[in-house]
Every structure is written in structure tokens, then in C-alpha cells.
Amino acid sequence: MKGRLMLVVGAVLAGVFAIAALVSLVWVPVPVEQLAVASKLKPIGTPGFPLGTDHFGRDILSMLMVGARTSIAVAILAVGIGMGFGVPLGLLAAAKRGSLVDEVVMRGNDLVFAFPSLVIAILITAVFGPSATNAIIAIGIFNIPVFARVTRGGALSLWTLDYIRAAEVAGKGRARISFEHILPNIANLLIVQGTIQFSLGILAEAGLSYVGLGAQPPIPSWGRMLAEAQTMIAMAPHMAILPGLAIVLTVLGLNLMGDGLRDLLDPRLRRAR
Amino acid sequence: MTLLSVQNLKLAIHGTEILHGVSFDMARGEVFGLVGESGSGKSLTAFSAMQLLPNGAKTSGRIVLDGTDLLAQTEPQMCGIRGRDIGMIFQEPMTALNPVQTIGDQVAEALVIHGAATRADALKVAREKLDRVGLTADRFPLARFPHELSGGQRQRVCIAMAIALRPKLLVADEPTTALDVTTQAQILDLLKGLVAEEGMGLMLITHDLAVVAGIADHVAVMQHGRIVEQGPTEALFRARTHDYTRRLFAASAHHPVRTAEVTETPLLQVQDVRRSYALPRKSLTGPAPRLEAVKGVSFTLRQGESLGLVGESGCGKSTLTRAILGLEETQGGTIRLDGAEIGAGGMTPALRAKMQVVFQDPYGSFNPRWKVGRLVAEPFHLVPTPQAEQHDRVAQALSEVGLKPADAQKYIHEFSGGQRQRIAIARALIVRPRLIVLDEAVSALDVRVRAQILDLLADLQASHGLSYLFISHDLHVVRAITDRVMVMQSGQIVEQGQTETVFSAPQHPYTRQLIAATPVIPSEWMQDNDTLV
Numbered sequence: 001m002k003g004r005l006m007l008v009v010g011a012v013l014a015g016v017f018a019i020a021a022l023v024s025l026v027w028v029p030v031p032v033e034q035l036a037v038a039s040k041l042k043p044i045g046t047p048g049f050p051l052g053t054d055h056f057g058r059d060i061l062s063m064l065m066v067g068a069r070t071s072i073a074v075a076i077l078a079v080g081i082g083m084g085f086g087v088p089l090g091l092l093a094a095a096k097r098g099s100l101v102d103e104v105v106m107r108g109n110d111l112v113f114a115f116p117s118l119v120i121a122i123l124i125t126a127v128f129g130p131s132a133t134n135a136i137i138a139i140g141i142f143n144i145p146v147f148a149r150v151t152r153g154g155a156l157s158l159w160t161l162d163y164i165r166a167a168e169v170a171g172k173g174r175a176r177i178s179f180e181h182i183l184p185n186i187a188n189l190l191i192v193q194g195t196i197q198f199s200l201g202i203l204a205e206a207g208l209s210y211v212g213l214g215a216q217p218p219i220p221s222w223g224r225m226l227a228e229a230q231t232m233i234a235m236a237p238h239m240a241i242l243p244g245l246a247i248v249l250t251v252l253g254l255n256l257m258g259d260g261l262r263d264l265l266d267p268r269l270r271r272a273r
Numbered sequence: 274m275t276l277l278s279v280q281n282l283k284l285a286i287h288g289t290e291i292l293h294g295v296s297f298d299m300a301r302g303e304v305f306g307l308v309g310e311s312g313s314g315k316s317l318t319a320f321s322a323m324q325l326l327p328n329g330a331k332t333s334g335r336i337v338l339d340g341t342d343l344l345a346q347t348e349p350q351m352c353g354i355r356g357r358d359i360g361m362i363f364q365e366p367m368t369a370l371n372p373v374q375t376i377g378d379q380v381a382e383a384l385v386i387h388g389a390a391t392r393a394d395a396l397k398v399a400r401e402k403l404d405r406v407g408l409t410a411d412r413f414p415l416a417r418f419p420h421e422l423s424g425g426q427r428q429r430v431c432i433a434m435a436i437a438l439r440p441k442l443l444v445a446d447e448p449t450t451a452l453d454v455t456t457q458a459q460i461l462d463l464l465k466g467l468v469a470e471e472g473m474g475l476m477l478i479t480h481d482l483a484v485v486a487g488i489a490d491h492v493a494v495m496q497h498g499r500i501v502e503q504g505p506t507e508a509l510f511r512a513r514t515h516d517y518t519r520r521l522f523a524a525s526a527h528h529p530v531r532t533a534e535v536t537e538t539p540l541l542q543v544q545d546v547r548r549s550y551a552l553p554r555k556s557l558t559g560p561a562p563r564l565e566a567v568k569g570v571s572f573t574l575r576q577g578e579s580l581g582l583v584g585e586s587g588c589g590k591s592t593l594t595r596a597i598l599g600l601e602e603t604q605g606g607t608i609r610l611d612g613a614e615i616g617a618g619g620m621t622p623a624l625r626a627k628m629q630v631v632f633q634d635p636y637g638s639f640n641p642r643w644k645v646g647r648l649v650a651e652p653f654h655l656v657p658t659p660q661a662e663q664h665d666r667v668a669q670a671l672s673e674v675g676l677k678p679a680d681a682q683k684y685i686h687e688f689s690g691g692q693r694q695r696i697a698i699a700r701a702l703i704v705r706p707r708l709i710v711l712d713e714a715v716s717a718l719d720v721r722v723r724a725q726i727l728d729l730l731a732d733l734q735a736s737h738g739l740s741y742l743f744i745s746h747d748l749h750v751v752r753a754i755t756d757r758v759m760v761m762q763s764g765q766i767v768e769q770g771q772t773e774t775v776f777s778a779p780q781h782p783y784t785r786q787l788i789a790a791t792p793v794i795p796s797e798w799m800q801d802n803d804t805l806v
Contacts, residue, residue, distance in 0.1 A: 162632035170652040
């Protein structure tokens with residue numbers, strides 16, 4: 001029952017931001033490019049600007065909606081890169097455990113892990129120029145070893161089980177066993193890890209935009225909204241609080257949803273309920 | 274004098290009553306056997322005494338240990354009692370010890386926790402206790418870690434931990450089920466000696482009637498959360514008043530009726546097979562040392578025959594099995610199935626389809642995310658078959674093993690251990706193999722379920738003309754189901770012959786040792802009652 005509640009709360013939180021991001025594709029209360037210096041720094045509840053305005057008089061609600069789109073897009077693609085490369089590498093390493101392939105894959109992972117991720121992300125975006133695309137690639141690369149390790153760890157314990165032996169006796173090769181038997185049984189792990197990495201991706205994107213290396217103006221992003229609010233914090237605290245809350249609530253919602261999903265997706269736990 | 278008195282113990286978990294009024298008394302210095310099948314509530318009875326119950330459990334009744342009502346104690350009071358007044362030994366010595374602590378520290382821990390000694394003194398006591406359980410200082414210093422010990426040695430450490438504070442009551446939950454027969458005999462002897470010496474009571478929980486017969490003074494038989502019969506062991510075993518007790522005895526002595534005909538045609542020919550593993554290098558130069566797990570094994574399995582392979586853990590029988598199944602390379606010798614050679618990787622699907630396998634663990638043998646229909650159909654990978662025919666044959670195989678065709682739509686967790694083993698047999702049958710390798714296939718089952726599965730195997734052998742390679746450490750089962758038997762020790766087959774000949778007149782000293790160590794119910798106990806064969 002507790003798991004179900006967590007799932008609902010998490011899904012509602014994450015869903016609100018996902019819907020906001022989708023709606024922003026077709027409609028926002030005020031276009032974010034529209035500056036209205038006359039009505040700058042309006043507090044929350046101003047008619048026409050429900051969540052107030054920033055120092056250029058842009059509508060903060062609209063900015064948050066479009067910012068959600070940026071954050072979610074960057075995080076989804078970064079997790080996609082991580083899973084797309086990391087999971088097959090992990091499966092391969094587990095299928096050929098103890099061999100040279102396993103060593104090469106896992107030591108390669110160690111190599112990536114050995115670099116501080118945000119510093120390298122800053123390096124990449126600094127060399128190739130700051131943009132949302134480069135932020136995605138930088139965050140994505142550091143997701144690969146995370147997924148490779150989780151996959152290999154989960155797969156290794158499964159490879160010792162008798163149903164894998166039975167599949168081998170049924171003449172199935174390692175690749176087929178990896179995708180038919182191993183992958184579905186570590187999906188739980190990957191979903192949970194995926195939501196954690198997703199929320200870390202949102203944080204990383206916010207961090208990169210905060211230092212000006214993420215999405216570039218005029219595309220709004222939560223991280224840059226925070227950075228811009230810094231100097232105004234005494235005059236207009238809502239400018240900092242609102243994007244901050246958006247980040248916290250999205251990350252919290254995703255983590256709750258990950259835990260809830262894991263319980264829901266496991267047929268053994270389903271029976272216990 | 275009464276040590277432990279359980280009166281009308283009831284236990285409900287989340288409102289479902291599991292123990293329905295269990296009552297028994299145990300005296301000091303007595304071994305009290307609690308027998309029953311899985312799910313009969315025998316372990317929960319012991320856990321109720323320890324107050325180690327799952328969330329949502331409610332108990333009523335009285336459990337009085339030496340004047341103290343255990344059910345009335347608070348959790349902090351119980352913490353003082355557990356370990357000091359009640360010691361516990363678990364089934365699985367491999368997981369009952371903390372792998373990162375030395376054995377000395379783990380035995381001493383109980384003394385330190387209960388404030389009975391300082392660490393230095395506790396280590397001295399630990400040394401004494403380890404000596405007492407047969408782990409002497411010269412070979413087993415306190416600084417040893419659990420992974421350096423064998424299963425039997427670890428169980429001895431667990432016993433040393435349990436008796437460190439000389440508890441009044443020792444609870445042993447299936448203490449020898451995970452051990453080999455010769456080790457089992459030693460551990461049972463040790464427990465018996467400890468009870469006599471220290472005057473403690475031993476509650477021995479087991480499903481094995483023969484173990485109880487050899488060690489317990491009193492015995493209680495449990496079924497569905499009730500004690501159906503209790504009394505002095507010999508009297509109870511001779512009389513077998515209750516119907517359930519009688520059925521348990523019949524099942525444990527069950528010999529399936531076998532009508533299959535053994536031909537002279539060889540099916541599986543194993544010639545001088547060798548299998549070795551590389552060990553870690555000792556020095557930078559020079560070859561890595563190798564461990565020879567199978568040292569030149571040869572035998573022939575004929576069509577329609579049941580061939581037994583017995584031996585203790587580590588004797589190489591699992592390695593040999595994997596080689597026969599073509600899952601691992603061998604380092605020498607040949608294995609031929611129906612004339613064609615088997616080697617890892619190089620087997621044609623048609624050859625693989627002639628041989629299937631049933632594993633020991635009914636819980637680990639199936640992908641939990643697949644439905645039974647897909648699980649049973651998995652070996653069709655070897656012989657491409659149209660979907661419609663696959664569907665029919667799955668239904669047929671499920672009927673053959675005593676399940677319903679509709680069960681194909683269910684997930685594996687909806688089945689009990691015995692039913693799962695039936696599904697495993699259906700999966701092995703589906704491509705109509707000639708040989709089925711049964712790797713400890715009935716070892717994890719309760720006696721009555723085991724008897725049913727053995728009957729099923731005997732019937733299928735007759736109707737399908739199957740051959741079995743039956744690998745087991747359980748001599749009773751091997752004797753019941755095989756025509757010929759091979760005894761394996763340290764990678765070699767030391768004796769083989771007709772099953773009855775080997776069991777009645779063993780030639781090799783190791784075979785004799787195995788047979789002598791196997792617990793049996795004294796045959797004169799069985800004669801009084803004619804309802805049994």
C-alpha cells in the first residue's frame with residue numbers, strides 16, 4: 001500500500017512537470033521572448049502574471065514551463081545515451097564474464113568514472129561551445145558506466161541460476177539468453193537506476209546552465225533562471241524560489257516514481273499485495 | 274524436570290491462523306524432535322519461542338522456559354534471553370556466518386553482547402568452545418575467516434556460537450539438511466554429545482524421519498500447524514497411531530514400481546573424461562596450477578536404463594554433469610550421445626534435443642517473468658515447430674506430468690515446489706529426448722511430494738522409453754529409482770554396479786562409509802506394523 005502511494009505522489013509530481021513541458025510546445029501564458037520592462041520584478045499573484053515576472057518583465061510561469069521542456073529533453077536524451085550504450089556493454093561483459101572483453105569493458109568504465117563528471121562536462125561544453133546538445137552528450141557519456149555496472153552486476157547473479165542453464169541446454173546462445181532472460185529480469189534495476197539518473201540529469205543540466213554552459217539564451221532553463229535570480233534575491237525572492245522548487249519537486253517525484261514502479265513491475269511482489 | 278513447556282500456542286500472521294494450539298513439554302538434557310513437511314509450522318513454533326516472528330504476527334498461549342513465560346517478555350528482555358538462554362543453529366551454514374569477521378570474533382560476540390566477559394576473556398572461551406566442537410587450535414586458529422572453512426566446519430562454528438553461553442535450550446532448525454551424509458553423521462554425534470554433557474535441551478526441527486530416529490528421545494509430528502502425534506521416539510515410530518505419521522513413513526520408504534525395460538544398446542558413452550580448472554598463479558613465471566575436478570571418468574548408460582551417480586559435494590559430479598550437457602569444454606576424453614560426440618559449442622540442435630535436464634532448485638529453475646506455457650516450450654528452440662503444434666504439445670506435456678493444460682497461462686510463482694518440479698519435467702519432456710539428466714531433482718522436495726515425483730518419473734520412463742542419469746547425494750532415493758549406480762569420490766568413480774549389489778555388498782571403503790553414515794530408521798521398529806512395505 002505504501003508503495004502504491006509513493007508511486008501516485010511521484011507520478012503526479014513528475015506528471016505535472018511533464019504536462020507543463022508538453023503544453024509549452026503549443027501554448028504558454030506569455031511568450032518567453034516578450035520583454036516588458038515596465039512590469040518587471042512583479043510578485044506572485046500579479047494579474048496576468050500568476051507567478052510574477054523577472055528582471056526583464058518575462059512571465060515566470062511561462063519560463064518554468066519552457067524550462068521544464070529543456071530539462072526533461074536534456075535528461076531523457078542523456079539517460080537514453082547512457083542506457084543505449086551502457087546496458088548492452090553490461091550485458092556483454094556479464095555474458096563473457098572473466099574474459100578479456102569483460103576486462104576491457106569494465107576497465108573502460110573505471111576510466112570514465114575516474115574523471116569528475118561535472119568538470120569534464122564543463123570541459124566538453126567549453127571546447128565544443130555551450131549548447132543544449134553538448135550538455136546532453138556530456139551528461140550522457142557519464143551515464144554509460146553507471147548503466148554498464150548496474151547491468152553487469154544484476155546480470156552476473158542471474159547467470160548462475162538454473163533457468164539460464166536450462167536455456168543453454170535448450171541450445172540458446174549467450175546473446176539470445178541475455179535479451180530473453182537476463183534483460184527482463186534486471187528491468188527493475190534499470191528502471192530504478194534510470195529514474196535516479198534522470199533526476200541527476202536534470203540536476204546536471206541545471207548546474208551546467210547555472211554556469212552558462214547549458215541551453216543558451218533566449219531558451220529558458222531552470223539553472224539559468226536560478227543564476228539570474230542570484231543578484232535579485234533580496235528584491236524578488238520568488239525568482240529564485242520558484243525554479244528551485246521546480247527542480248526539487250521534479251527530482252523528488254522521479255525518485256518516488258522509480259521506487260513505486262519497481263514494486264509494480266515485479267510479478268512476485270504483485271502477488272504479495 | 275521440564276525445561277520448556279509450550280501450552281496451547283496459537284500464532285496468526287495478518288489474521289491468518291497458522292499454529293492452532295501447539296502444546297508439548299521438553300525436559301532438560303533431552304533431544305526433542307519436531308518433524309513435519311514444509312509449511313507444517315515446525316519452524317514457526319521454534320521462532321515463536323525466540324519471539325523472532327514476521328511483522329503482523331500475533332501469538333497467544335504460553336511458552337514457559339525454566340519458569341519464564343517467553344510470550345510475556347518485552348523485546349529488550351528477549352534480547353537478553355536470546356543467545357544466553359536459547360541458542361539457535363540454522364540450516365544454511367554458508368550464510369549463517371558473517372563473511373568479514375573472523376570465527377573467533379563471531380563466537381566471542383555472544384559473550385561480549387551479554388556482558389558475560391571482556392573481549393580478551395571472550396576470545397578464550399571462544400577457543401574452548403571451538404575446541405569442544407572439534408575445531409582444534411592447531412588447524413583452526415581464531416583468526417580464520419568463514420570462507421576458509423567447509424560447510425561442515427562452518428556448521429561447527431555456528432554450534433560453538435550457539436553454545437558459547439551454555440544456553441538452557443538449543444534450537445536446531447534443519448541443522449544437517451545442507452550437509453553431506455558423512456558430515457551430517459558427525460554433526461549429529463556432536464549435538465548428541467553436547468546435550469548429554471551440558472545438560473541442555475535440544476529442539477531438533479527436521480523433515481527427515483531417519484535423523485530423528487537416530488538422535489531424538491521424544492518426537493512430535495506436525496501437520497498444518499497442529500501436533501498430530503507425540504511421544505517417546507521408539508514407541509511412536511513403532512506404533513504410528515496417526516494416519517498422517519503412517520503416510521509420512523510410507524512416503525519415506527517409497528519404492529516406485531518400475532516396469533521400464535533396459536536394452537543393451539548404449540546411449541551415452543563417457544570415455545576417460547577429464548576436466549580441470551586453472552587456479553591463480555603462484556608466481557609470475559611458470560604455468561598456472563590446475564585443479565583436476567574430474568580425473569578420467571568412463572561409463573556407459575544404456576537405453577531405457579536409470580543410472581545413479583552418487584557422491585558428496587565437491588566430488589566432481591556437477592562438473593561431470595555440465596560436461597555431459599555440453600556446457601563446458603573437457604580437457605580430455607570423449608562423450609558420445611547416441612553415437613555423436615558432445616563438445617561445448619559444437620553440438621547440433623538435433624543432438625542437444627536428445628538430452629534434457631531437470632535441476633534441483635524448483636525456485637531457481639524458471640524465469641519468473643514468463644508464463645508456464647512459454648517456459649515449457651523453451652526447448653522448441655532446438656527443433657523448429659509450428660506455433661499450433663507447440664501449443665498442443667505443451668498442453669500434452671502438462672497433462673502427462675499431472676497438471677492441467679490451462680496452467681500454461683499462469684506464472685511460475687503460482688505453483689508449489691512439487692508442482693514446479695513437475696513443470697521442469699514437462700519442459701524436459703517437450704522435445705521428446707532420449708536421455709534426461711536429473712541433477713538432484715527431488716532433493717529439495719518433501720517426502721510425500723518426492724514419492725509422487727519418483728512415481729511420475731518411473732511412469733514416464735516406461736511410457737516414453739526414457740533413460741535417466743540420476744545425480745544425487747541421497748542414497749535412499751538413488752536406491753529406489755536406479756538400475757545401476759556409480760559412486761564418485763574426488764573426481765573418480767570408485768565403484769559401480771547393479772544398485773542392489775552395490776548397496777547390499779559395497780566393495781569400496783568409501784561406499785561403505787557413505788552407506789554407514791546414512792541415517793536409517795532401525796528395521797525392527799518397522800516390523801511391528803504390517804500396513805507398510
